[in-house]
Amino acid sequence: MKDFPNSNPTYPPGGIILHNILRKISASLAVLMLLALSAPVLTYAASILKVYYNASTGEISGVIYSDREDISLSLDNTDGSKVQVPGSVIGEVYHSNSAHIYWAKVNGNIATGLIPGSATVEAGDIRQFNASVTGDVYSFDNKVTTPYIENHWYRFLNKTTMVAPYWLTEDGFGLAHYNIYDNNQLMASTKSYYRDFYNLPYNSLHRFELTSVDLLGHESERYSYPMYAPSLVPEGKVLLSGKKRGAALMPNDEMLAFRPSSQHLDTDPGFSFQLTLPGAQAADFSHFPYLFDANEIAASDFELADDSGRIYQVDYFNFEDDTFHFGFAGQLNTDSMYTLRLSSTASGKEIHLPDINSRYGWLYLYLNSSKDDVPYTFDYFPENISLGLFPDKPTGFAAAPGNGTLNLTWNSNTEADLDGYLVWLDGQLLTESPIHQTNYLIQGLQNGKNYHVNVAAVNKAGDQSYQAYLFPAPQSTGSGTVGGGSNTGGGGGGGGGIASPATTGAASTPAAPVITVVDTAGVAKPLGTVLNSENGKTTVSVASDIKQLLLPAGLVPIDKNNALAVVKDDLSIQIPGGVLDQLKGLVPAEAWKDAKVSVEFSPLTSEEIAKKTDAITAKSSNTIITSAGAAFDIGLSLITADGKVTKLSKLDLPVTLKLKVNAGADGNLTGIYYLGDQGDLQYMPGRLDNGFWIAETSHFSPYAVLQYSKTFSDIPAAHWAAAAIQSMVAKQVVTGTSDKAFSPNQNVTRAEFAAFIARSLGLKSGSAGSFTDVASTKWYAGEIAAAAEAGIVSGTSGSSFAPDQPITRQEMVAMLMKAYVYKNKTPLNAGEPEIKFTDYSAIAAWARPYASAAQNLGLVLGQGGNKFNPLKNATRAEAVQLISKL
Incomplete structure (x- = not known):
């Protein structure tokens, strides 16, 4: 803020010429008043000032800012007496309606020979400002509070990290903006409560610093916040698969293995990690947690081994809800492979797997170390963990149509623990318990109407196979019903609880119909x-x-x-x-x-x-x-x-x-x-x-x-996508990755984004879908089929959709704009924007019209340097933010 006087002015030896100072104050006063117009709205009474008093002449001058109109100023002598500055010296109080700021120009004379240790301003509240003395001149100046970086959030983008330090905003009066530095370089001046830093290399060192700057141009001391940019674990493996649903983890059972980094990084002694086991998801998005016996869980139940065979004993341990915190005293070898397992002394009662047949289990690992007390973070978020043992999907599934009937048949499974089969009609389970025959008759259906029928094998533990499915229609010329169990469908049915007015009286002629x-x-x-x-x-x-x-x-x-x-x-x-x-x-x-x-x-x-x-x-x-x-x-x-x-x-x-x-x-x-x-x-x-x-x-x-x-534990209220996430969760467009976590930085897949769009638009599928790599038993199959029928999604090549592939920004925006056209029944406005993305040429030719249309509508904005970054993978938070704009 170079237009303002120095916050620590120096004076000639032996005193100052006061009118020079007054000239400086007058010259800057207009700038100060203009700046005041853009100051934030105040939340409580407060004031700042810049005032000079000459004890030899009694001359006093300067300016006072406040959020209240009634402004008074007094000087506090070191002998305890107080000298009130007359209202005529303070002068007229000016006001800015837009910024809710009052200010008064102090100019006049009071008693000489005062020795004020401080000045007091009363304007709703009372604030004291200590004096600094040069010769006979006493200066009273505002001191800016040093802000505090509370924490940071981050996400991973195309093998780099976006880090956003955030801080508690000040309610104090007179704040103009914050300055944020990285490695001693001023990166931004902002009135916001956070700042995004994009494209940071994994594990790169950053020394963030934050200051406050007030209306008078004073900058606070710097608050230091050093860190290494978080990185993703380059190699990890979940070792919980292959067990029955609800099974207990036994002594020496391995839980997961991970390698912190692909490069060797020096660290301080000691490291820790947080392991969260939130559970697994059913096809209907319901959540099944791991089961923990807190009374059985202790530090001695776990051990960590590296690939050399060294065992790291747990030095610190805490367990709460579904999260384990481990601390280790040894040195972290960042390029070694580590395996976490239950110790040989574990009871086998500590942890039970979710009691569900699921291919959508979750696990989160946050590994922490440091170098010279600057923290390292390594994250591991494996997706779609398979939990439970599954029978094979029934083969040879066929449906013979009859008059209002469908006779379903399939081949027998050969598993030793097979308990039978389950049958569904249009998503409704027809068999409350597994049936043992390999045929099933459904009656009471409408001829010519296509129905969605499914069959799955189930073992005695209750684990289901993938579902075989068909879309047959009953035929009036069918051959009738044969074999198997039956289930009668159809509408109608009786029931009470509806008022039917009684007939009273008699009429010689028919009465007109009465409503x-x-x-x-x-x-x-x-x-x-x-x-x-x-x-x-x-x-x-x-x-x-x-x-x-x-x-x-x-x-x-x-x-x-x-x-x-x-x-x-x-x-x-x-x-x-x-x-x-x-x-x-x-x-x-x-x-x-x-x-x-x-x-x-x-x-x-x-x-x-x-x-x-x-x-x-x-x-x-x-x-x-x-x-x-x-x-x-x-x-x-x-x-x-x-x-x-x-x-x-x-x-x-x-x-x-x-x-x-x-x-x-x-x-x-x-x-x-x-x-x-x-x-x-x-x-x-x-x-x-x-x-x-x-x-x-x-x-x-x-x-x-x-x-x-x-709300979710990993989405603070200040998160840039918090409002969109809350809204889309409320509308059941998205869910958390667990009951407590949303995982905003996790990559979103093509299947997930297609599902988000289908749910947002309320799309329902009338067919099985044509993509060969989208199995009908997948939770997203119907939603992908619905989005494809609406012309919103297409395959990556031929008949493939690549559902589990992370979606790129250009793919995401293409789907978004097709959904926009579908919803609003309006043509795509693909005219080139006034200011193109700086990497416009890097956008695939087929995606440019969608990117331009989205930019024209303000649905997408450029990232650092106004780049679109078309090939970057999108995160869950980014996807939800875009979907919310539909």
């Missing part, structure tokens, strides 16, 4: 309105206390060509005519004429919502779910003249729901959720419009507007 409503007290009454169809939609408005609408089925506007909309103050349900026609098909034509169509929308109580959501929060840490708007149990049924109720649950066409949102709810964390009977919660993709959430659904169920907030 009836039922209120929350269960009282039925006529609505007194006439139905009219307008633009293919019939709208019925009801009062706020109504929970059910009963319409005579024979009314003309209720048919397949007219949608039915039921509207009240906090709810709207729009039912397509095709769904009403589907309802009509549940009963004979004669029964339809005298039936009533019942639309139910019973309000859910806070207790009912809490009962549903408590089951989620009980098994998910750091999760808060609260009601944020309307909540209803919604249903559609047909009541025939004999009082029989036939419910329609699964719909051929989507129904549009519109639920009111509470004022003050966080739109980024709210949405419509389906409240399942088994304690499950499903986000319904939708949009927020004028105080209502709008979403489509394919089934009638309980729905509520909820606010869903989940």
Whole structure:
């Protein structure tokens, strides 16, 4: 800040000429006032000053800044007396509305011969400023507080590291900005609370320093924060595979092996590491943890050996939740291979594997050492650890179509511990326990409709094979049913709980059809309105206390060509005519004429919502779910003249729901959720419009507007992607890599990003997919197929998708922009931006239109030096940040 006076001015021997100093203050005052306009908004009363007092002449001059209008100044004599500076000397107080800053120019005379040790400013609060003395001149100046770097976050990008030191921002008054240095070179001046440093070589030394600079140009002392850039372990291996689900680790069992670095690095004596075993993930994204017996776990249960056979005894040990902390006194040989195992004295009760058949286990290792007290960090994040023993996938899977039936057959498995087979229809398990035959008959199906059928082998431990699958359709000309077990499907069914008004009185002539409503007290009454169809939609408005609408089925506007909309103050349900026609098909034509169509929308109580959501929060840490708007149990049924109720649950066409949102709810964390009977919660993709959430659904169920907030231990509130991660987790687009960790720096695969997009857009697949390397049993198979059908993803070559390959930035942006075009039904604006990425020529020709379009829309920004870095692998945090912009 060279425009400002020196913070430590020097004076001629024997005294100073005061008017020269006043001239300097006046010349800089305008600059100071202009700078004040850009200062941050204050949070509490405070002040800073730069004032000079000449004891021989009584002349006092300078400037005072504050966030309060009432400013007073006094000099504190060393004898304990206080001399108040008159208001006329302080002069007029000026104000900046935009920056909420007041300032006063001090200029005049007070008593001579004072010996002030300090000056006191009162402006809401009271601050003292110590004096520095040169001859007869006393200077009172602001001292800037040295900031504190709290920690840093980092991620790995194309074999380099991005490091971002972050610090606690100051609430104190008068802060202009922070200066951050690396290896004694000023790298940036910023008002932010962090600074990104990209492309740091693994293990490179960086001596970060941070200072504060105030409005007067004073710079604080430097806070030093040295570190080596973190690196990834070049070689690692998880040694937990090959055991049964839920199996205990036994004495001498090896857990993992790792080599810290590909080069030899000198370190101080002593090293430590943190090992986290969060668990494994099921196909439905549910989490299964490792099981630990804390009473059995002790330091003596573990040992670390290097490739020379040397055993490192545990010097420090701590275990908490799912994380082990080990400390060792020996020297870390960074290019050696280390193996962690249970010792021979372990009991075998300490650790049990997750009780699940999963190929998506997780493990995190953070290894730490130092050199001259400057820390080294080596990370290891293996993906898709296989846990459990798996039977082979059934072969020869076939489906013989019949009239409303499918007869499934397959070859026998040969495993000695085989327990049988499980069968699914459209994702629903049909066999509660394994069956032993190799055929299965499914009845009650719709001819000509394709169904998704699966079969998997399961052993006696409950471990399942990959699923064999088909998409057959029943045929009316089929050969009938043969062999095997059976399961009857189909719609319809009875049930109670729906009000059907009693018939009272007698009439000599047929009465006109009556529209009836039922209120929350269960009282039925006529609505007194006439139905009219307008633009293919019939709208019925009801009062706020109504929970059910009963319409005579024979009314003309209720048919397949007219949608039915039921509207009240906090709810709207729009039912397509095709769904009403589907309802009509549940009963004979004669029964339809005298039936009533019942639309139910019973309000859910806070207790009912809490009962549903408590089951989620009980098994998910750091999760808060609260009601944020309307909540209803919604249903559609047909009541025939004999009082029989036939419910329609699964719909051929989507129904549009519109639920009111509470004022003050966080739109980024709210949405419509389906409240399942088994304690499950499903986000319904939708949009927020004028105080209502709008979403489509394919089934009638309980729905509520909820606010869903989940945090992760590795995503601090200050993380650059924290808001996007919270929002996308709430919308069930992404999940953590464990219940407590998100792993923002972990590379995201092509399959994961395709799945993120499919979930974000609510895409569902109608086919098996055409990629030969995407097995139907993979958790992402349906989502990749759905994204491919929408034209959002394509293969890497031929029929291959490379699902487990880390996605590059140019691949990610291409998928993103295709999703943008699909969602917004708008052509791609691929015109060249005003300022191209500096490495534009490095972007593949096929990806340039997408990169340009994304840049034009502000969806992507350049990294260091405005580079796009097209071939860099994207991280989970980067991917989520982009998806959130859709």
